Ligand code: SF4
């Protein structure tokens with residue numbers, strides 16, 4: 522827990538998000554297409570970063586369920602832009618040594634004949650450093 | 651008129667149709683798409699993190715080449731468009747980010763001066779839908795077509811500024827311009843699941859099914875898209891009506907479809 526203050530500042534700086542603007546209406550989570558598959562939802566990312574409760578987010582599978590659809594960004598009435606915070610926490614997680622969520626050797630098992638290149642490069646961009 | 655053109659990796663592979671029909675149609679409409687030399691993959695999705703620099707260089711290089719020719723930069727793929735437009739916006743508005751990027755850029759600085767258009771914006775704002783209408787030789791009269799926007803064309807609206815993000819009309823107006831009847835339905839700007847298809851096909855299935863069922867319930871006989879991954883997800887997850895690239899219909903409407911080998 523000792524470096525949480527630093528991590529919190531780092532996440533806020535990377536994302537440009539001010540979690541204090543959030544009024545906890547839950548609209549971001551209500552519109553999130555990955556809601557059912559997430560253990561922590563977009564509004565929780567905002568609230569937990571604000572309170573410094575970041576470790577559970579770093580370890581959560583929710584990071585890899587976000588679709589980068591930007592719906593929570595456009596539909597938040599306070600302009601908080603939760604997806605930017607999800608992205609920052611995800612990067613904080615996968616930038617650590619050996620923490621890539623997707624490795625190249627796993628890719629062939631995920632493909633079929635028709636899958637566009639776009640899916641593969643996007644997954645790499647989101648899941649690996 | 652000549653514009654710079656960024657095709658992107660998928661349009662050279664699985665989505666050749668999207669590219670070939672776009673080029674042929676542009677020619678028929680008096681626009682030449684000049685492919686950026688030695689372009690590199692945009693990376694598929696934009697990282698919103700301000701300290702991600704290296705992953706955005708390929709977009710900046712393409713933008714800068716267009717600037718050196720004084721041309722707007724046109725893309726057809728929704729994903730390339732989203733990444734390049736968001737990168738350009740970051741170059742215009744985030745000085746700290748821009749100065750880091752410019753450390754990597756040879757021959758002078760780039761500050762976001764290039765105008766970025768999606769091909770649909772080019773049709774609407776440069777060619778004009780009225781002009782397009784006059785050039786239609788094969789009308790789709792009577793066909794009920796649903797536009798599928800997905801996420802990337804419209805969001806985030808503060809950057810993309812293409813259309814009203816919750817009640818768009820750029821694709822419906824395209825559908826009308828080629829003589830067909832647009833079908834408006836609620837899920838046209840909801841996510842298909844995107845790249846989650848790799849990691850959780852079930853989630854992609856759930857999202858895509860919702861779009862297909864909603865479009866069909868509204869009476870659609872066909873769905874059009876500008877995104878290879880949207881098309882893949884919809885087809886893979888049970889679309890029993892055709893899901894086609896808008897450029898294919900455009901080429902057919904203009905009577906240039908047969909000239910291609912796509
Ligand atoms: S960007 Fe991610 S967190 Fe936000 S609504 Fe989309 S899937 Fe949910």
Ligand code: SF4
Pocket residue numbers: 542543544545546547548549550563564567596597598599600601602603
């Ligand atoms: S929509 Fe915005 S204000 Fe409402 S809970 Fe989400 S982040 Fe907070």
